[in-house]
Amino acid sequence: MxxxxxxxxxxxxxxxxxxxxxxxxxxxxxxxxxxxxxxxxxxxxxxxxxxxxxxxxxxxxxxxxxxxxxxxxxxxxxxxxxxxxxxxxxxxxxxxxxxxxxxxxxxxxxxxxxxxSKKSSQRLVTYPIMDLLFVVGDFSFLDQNNNQKTQPTDDEKQIRIDELIEKITLLVETEMWEQNGGTCTITNYRETLLIRAPDFVHRQIGGYxxxxxxxxxxxxxxxxxxxxxxxxxxx
CATH class of the missing domain: 3.55.50.60 (DotD protein)
Structure with a gap:
């Protein structure tokens, strides 16, 4: 060796x-x-x-x-x-x-x-949704706002949030999420994502x-x- x-x-x-x-x-x-x-x-x-x-x-x-x-x-x-x-x-x-x-x-x-990924190894981290849009690569929402200079409706915001959650659970450790049979959770609260997951999941979402x-x-x-x-x- x-x-x-x-x-x-x-x-x-x-x-x-x-x-x-x-x-x-x-x-x-x-x-x-x-x-x-x-x-x-x-x-x-x-x-x-x-x-x-x-x-x-x-x-x-x-x-x-x-x-x-x-x-x-x-x-x-x-x-x-x-x-x-x-x-x-x-x-x-x-x-x-x-x-x-x-x-x-x-x-x-x-x-x-x-x-x-056991519950005892997980931690809760809050992610501002606007920050994650850059990480995940969804710029259409931001471009639309910049060009039209209008505030999105609540329904439009919710659609984007749902799309972001779907992307994260699809692209980052798919099998780890609760909706896919795992133990990690992701919820939206006032345009902030609350994610409870182990370190190896968090680092793929927001780094360290x-x-x-x-x-x-x-x-x-x-x-x-x-x-x-x-x-x-x-x-």
């Missing part, structure tokens, strides 16, 4: 522990070459190499989780640690229940989506409210979170 870290976080200060973990995943570039290595050994090496607090939810006699017998075959060169972690997670999930990662209480959690801790001698990187496909752009 080979892990090579080419960037390391050197800042010593009091920061949001989740920001520190996220910074380790975003700003450390790693090379890995493994063939049929136990997933538990690979994740332990990644955890120790990055200095992360990491919790992996493995299957036990009493609880569901990732299969402890799963092995990893993976070769990557000079990739952000988050990309490596996601490629590992892709190999330890189940066909009907994929694995992912999330940040919670200063810990990087790795496990099946059904496990990470904090910046990842960045080494002082490294340029800022642009990050886009998707379903098991975090994109990191080096500047």
């Amino acid at each position: 080979l892990f090579i870290t080419t960037l390391a976080i050197s800042a010593i200060c009091t920061v949001n522990p989740n920001a520190q973990n996220l910074g380790a995943l975003i700003y450390n570039d790693i090379s890995i070459s493994v063939e049929d290595e136990l997933a538990s050994d690979v994740l332990l090496a990644l955890k120790e190499d990055l200095g992360l607090l990491m919790k992996v939810y493995w299957e036990t006699d009493d609880t569901d989780g990732c299969d402890t017998t799963k092995t990893i075959s993976l070769t990557l060169r000079n990739q952000p640690a988050v990309v490596v972690l996601e490629r590992i997670a892709n190999q330890i999930g189940k066909e009907e229940d994929r694995a992912t990662w999330q940040l919670r209480d200063g810990v990087v959690e790795v496990g099946l989506k059904s496990v990470l 409210a904090f910046m990842p801790l960045k080494p002082t001698d490294v340029k800022e990187r642009q990050v886009r979170y998707g379903d098991g496909r975090t994109s990191v752009r080096r500047n």
